[in-house]
Amino acid sequence: MSASHSEKKSSRPVEPASAAGNDLQDNLRRLDRLANLGLVSASLAHEIKNGLVAIKTYVEILLEKGEDREMAGVVRRELVRIDGLATQMLRLSAPKSKALAPVSIHHLLDLSLRLLEHQMSGRMIVLKRDYRAGSDLVRGDESQLQQAFMNLVLNGVEAIGSNGELTVRTETAPGGPGGNTLKIYFQDTGPGISPEHLSRLFEPFFTTKQNGTGLGLAISRRVAEDHLGNIEVVSELGRGSTFIISLAAER
Numbered sequence: 288m289s290a291s292h293s294e295k296k297s298s299r300p301v302e303p304a305s306a307a308g309n310d311l312q313d314n315l316r317r318l319d320r321l322a323n324l325g326l327v328s329a330s331l332a333h334e335i336k337n338g339l340v341a342i343k344t345y346v347e348i349l350l351e352k353g354e355d356r357e358m359a360g361v362v363r364r365e366l367v368r369i370d371g372l373a374t375q376m377l378r379l380s381a382p383k384s385k386a387l388a389p390v391s392i393h394h395l396l397d398l399s400l401r402l403l404e405h406q407m408s409g410r411m412i413v414l415k416r417d418y419r420a421g422s423d424l425v426r427g428d429e430s431q432l433q434q435a436f437m438n439l440v441l442n443g444v445e446a447i448g449s450n451g452e453l454t455v456r457t458e459t460a461p462g463g464p465g466g467n468t469l470k471i472y473f474q475d476t477g478p479g480i481s482p483e484h485l486s487r488l489f490e491p492f493f494t495t496k497q498n499g500t501g502l503g504l505a506i507s508r509r510v511a512e513d514h515l516g517n518i519e520v521v522s523e524l525g526r527g528s529t530f531i532i533s534l535a536a537e538r
């Protein structure tokens with residue numbers, strides 16, 4: 288066992304003198320592969336969407352003819368779902384946005400929450416806002432950030448189901464690329480997340496929902512990273528979950 292282990296090691300050339308250079312090259316190759324992967328999935332998503340347009344047209348004709356309405360209805364519903372999936376894939380592999388502008392995070396949170404307020408009150412979910420950040424300005428892409436916020440709120444709503452509390456909190460923390468970090472907490476009183484799921488949450492296509500795409504968190508993480516930030520989760524079974532987005536704050 289240990290022999291084969293050391294054999295494996297020695298089969299790899301080790302050059303300590305140029306280790307830093309190799310690391311850099313490895314990283315560049317990895318980035319290149321990732322960029323290619325993005326391109327491939329974007330093209331793939333495009334092709335899927337193009338195919339869907341044709342299929343959709345035929346299904347519409349079938350529906351009009353009134354032939355097997357039920358079957359056509361099922362196909363139509365599935366098409367809408369796949370269409371949504373392809374759209375999310377495109378967003379996931381889209382290159383970084385270059386249209387950056389100062390964004391007021393409190394304003395954007397209010398806007399995002401307003402869109403989901405109706406859904407929350409219908410499910411008897413109490414929304415609490417606790418905006419503590421002194422300055423809420425972030426340099427970024429407003430629509431991408433809104434998408435990330437809505438993904439996290441929706442996950443919270445879906446986790447709670449009905450009767451519970453959703454708290455959105457902000458605070459400024461020292462440190463980070465811009466000097467300060469703006470932290471946004473999305474806390475729910477849902478069932479929490481098991482340890483084995485916790486490690487897979489941000490993987491694209493990981494979902495425990497029947498109609499989920501499993502892309503919501505992958506996209507949210509990508510958005511946070513595009514804004515020099517990150518996303519973390521704290522969860523305990525039976526006690527709910529908190530997702531925390533950290534973003535580089537503008538001075």
Ligand SMILES: Nc1ncnc2c1ncn2[C@@H]1O[C@H](COP(=O)(O)OP(=O)(O)OP(=O)(O)O)[C@@H](O)[C@H]1O
Pocket residue numbers: 438442443446475477478479480484488493494495496498499500501502503504505528
């Ligand atoms: N607040 C939460 N509480 C409990 N589990 C969560 C929470 N947020 C995410 N999860 C778990 O993480 C999984 C992945 O979430 P993600 O948002 O990426 O995809 P999804 O919600 O399943 O699908 P989609 O966002 O495309 O509708 C979910 O299926 C769920 O199991």
Ligand SMILES: [Mg+2]
Pocket residue numbers: 438441442503504
């Ligand atoms: Mg989701």
